[in-house]
Amino acid sequence: MKRFSPLAFAFALLIAFCGPLFAQSKQELPIPGGPVATDIPGAKERPDPKIVYKVVFDIAKAAPKVDEVNPGLTGVVRYLNTLAANGVPADHRKIAVVFHQDGTDIVMNNDAFKARYEGHDNPDIALIHEMKKAGVDFRVCGQAVLAHKIDPKTINPDIELDLWALTTLINLQTRGYIHIGGN
Numbered sequence: 001m002k003r004f005s006p007l008a009f010a011f012a013l014l015i016a017f018c019g020p021l022f023a024q025s026k027q028e029l030p031i032p033g034g035p036v037a038t039d040i041p042g043a044k045e046r047p048d049p050k051i052v053y054k055v056v057f058d059i060a061k062a063a064p065k066v067d068e069v070n071p072g073l074t075g076v077v078r079y080l081n082t083l084a085a086n087g088v089p090a091d092h093r094k095i096a097v098v099f100h101q102d103g104t105d106i107v108m109n110n111d112a113f114k115a116r117y118e119g120h121d122n123p124d125i126a127l128i129h130e131m132k133k134a135g136v137d138f139r140v141c142g143q144a145v146l147a148h149k150i151d152p153k154t155i156n157p158d159i160e161l162d163l164w165a166l167t168t169l170i171n172l173q174t175r176g177y178i179h180i181g182g183n
Helices: 008-022 070-084 111-117 125-133 143-145 167-175
Strands: 053-059 092-099 139-143 159-162 178-179
Touching: 053 070, 053 125, 053 167, 070 092, 070 125, 092 143, 092 167, 139 143, 139 167, 159 167, 167 178
Parallel strands: 053 092, 053 178, 092 139, 139 159
Antiparallel strands: none
């Protein structure tokens, strides 16, 4: 009868017990085809599957062109996909997006958007819907909705109307969310 060497036995145990851990990091991306941060072998800081990531993205700028997806949304997708690609489970990805100021018009449904922008379709609707299905929470500033003269009935159903972006951002930060501004 052939016997395993102690090294081969230890390796077999390592595979048996750690295999599920390695498999956990090979999750399907929440937004297939969306961007992911490029892997850097040996990077010290990486997403940690044990941490619950509570992040609120602040989108206050419009896309450079009316028919382009808002670059702020692309950044959210990159973050969401990067967490998943590094093994962070879906229930540890608590991501919110708050639209206000010049980022507000993308909350309109396609008919309202087309009426405002000379027949252009709203390029953000499909991505927002896909991200909503992946667990992202979308909010819009009610004060910005008023300022931009958007009928609340025309807001994309994947987006919730709040009183004021400042209140939403403060409330979420009080609940432990990290605020990411810049767009």
